[in-house]
Amino acid sequence: MTKMKQYKVGIIGATGMVGQRFATLLENHPWFHVAALAASPRSAGKTYEEAVGNRWAMQKPMPESMKQMILFDATADVDKIAGMVDFVFCAVDMKKDEIRALEERYAKAECPVVSNNSAHRFTPDVPMVVPEVNPEHIEVIESQRKRLGTKRGFIAVKSNCSIQSYVPALSPLRKYGIQNVLACTYQAISGAGKTFERWPEILDNIVPYIGGEEEKSEKEPLKVWGKIENGQIVSADSPLITTQCLRVPVSDGHTAAVFVSFEQKPSKEEILKIWEDFKGVPQELELPSAPKQFIHYFQEDDRPQAKLDRNIEGGMAVSVGRLREDTMFDYKFVCLSHNTLRGAAGGGVLLAELLAAKGYMD
Numbered sequence: 001m002t003k004m005k006q007y008k009v010g011i012i013g014a015t016g017m018v019g020q021r022f023a024t025l026l027e028n029h030p031w032f033h034v035a036a037l038a039a040s041p042r043s044a045g046k047t048y049e050e051a052v053g054n055r056w057a058m059q060k061p062m063p064e065s066m067k068q069m070i071l072f073d074a075t076a077d078v079d080k081i082a083g084m085v086d087f088v089f090c091a092v093d094m095k096k097d098e099i100r101a102l103e104e105r106y107a108k109a110e111c112p113v114v115s116n117n118s119a120h121r122f123t124p125d126v127p128m129v130v131p132e133v134n135p136e137h138i139e140v141i142e143s144q145r146k147r148l149g150t151k152r153g154f155i156a157v158k159s160n161c162s163i164q165s166y167v168p169a170l171s172p173l174r175k176y177g178i179q180n181v182l183a184c185t186y187q188a189i190s191g192a193g194k195t196f197e198r199w200p201e202i203l204d205n206i207v208p209y210i211g212g213e214e215e216k217s218e219k220e221p222l223k224v225w226g227k228i229e230n231g232q233i234v235s236a237d238s239p240l241i242t243t244q245c246l247r248v249p250v251s252d253g254h255t256a257a258v259f260v261s262f263e264q265k266p267s268k269e270e271i272l273k274i275w276e277d278f279k280g281v282p283q284e285l286e287l288p289s290a291p292k293q294f295i296h297y298f299q300e301d302d303r304p305q306a307k308l309d310r311n312i313e314g315g316m317a318v319s320v321g322r323l324r325e326d327t328m329f330d331y332k333f334v335c336l337s338h339n340t341l342r343g344a345a346g347g348g349v350l351l352a353e354l355l356a357a358k359g360y361m362d
């Protein structure tokens with residue numbers, strides 16, 4: 001890529017698990033420089049180091065450059081923050097309607113928002129983007145800006161972490177007419193904002209319920225596969241998707257066991273070739289956080305494994321294995337993605353890179 005402009009960014013919700021991940025990913029980012037950190041009123045006025053205390057959950061230490069930054073109040077200081085940065089990443093722990101309102105306040109203050117939250121995922125003119133799969137959805141931002149009455153401000157969101165392994169694997173196969181999908185997800189505890197120290201009961205255990213997760217896992221792929229019509233994104237009406245989402249004693253990395261049937265069944269060789277060749281706009285534009293090879297297929301029967309494979313390509317690639325024919329569906333396979341990297345903060349940073357490269361952050 002040609003040399004990019006430098007952007008000043010804010011992290012709204014900097015003390016939480018995803019906020020911490022944003023901080024570590026942005027520490028040495030070639031385009032984005034963290035100029036403001038914000039959190040709840042409880043943390044506002046403290047240094048980042050004081051506010052997080054012993055809740056720092058990343059393996060990498062807190063970035064030196066951010067330790068002494070004084071936290072803003074995410075809700076009271078919207079205008080101040082909007083005046084200091086080119087855009088914000090948002091990952092806050094609040095009620096949905098409060099998040100919706102807060103993100104709109106930033107957007108209306110002419111500060112674009114790249115959100116990890118679910119509040120706006122089904123606002124029809126808010127793009128929900130997996131950058132390799134539906135980058136064209138960012139074009140709906142023009143209609144959103146008209147609705148909000150803004151010149152620069154807008155909201156763009158990333159999808160839920162649970163779908164970030166199977167949507168990439170299924171997307172390039174849609175040309176064969178996907179009819180039905182069944183996916184069981186085995187989700188890491190960091191998705192619940194937990195560590196083993198904070199959740200010892202999860203050891204030697206599985207919890208068969210994650211609130212709201214199955215609805216998200218069934219509905220969100222259809223928006224990602226939707227089309228822009230009259231300034232809104234209209235979700236695809238197929239395939240039929242059913243899911244079960246379980247919490248498992250894994251620190252990071254969501255695994256999905258997927259079953260799929262097609263209108264025209266491809267051969268196994270065709271599927272493997274399509275996965276190997278699958279590239280998107282992030283790879284073409286060589287965005288800084290884009291994995292070189294988006295889908296890594298393992299021939300070994302016992303892969304992908306969360307512990308071994310979640311960090312492939314900086315946690316931004318998707319790993320797939322065990323593709324084989326099924327007795328009820330056409331095929332089944334297993335896939336894995338890092339839930340706080342590709343599935344959360346990393347996916348947010350990649351989306352921001354796409355938006356910056358396409359001029360939406362100028």
Ligand SMILES: N[C@@H](CC=O)C(=O)O
Nearest residue numbers: 161187190191192339
């Ligand atoms: N909702 C998800 C968050 C992603 O990591 C979960 O609970 O795992």
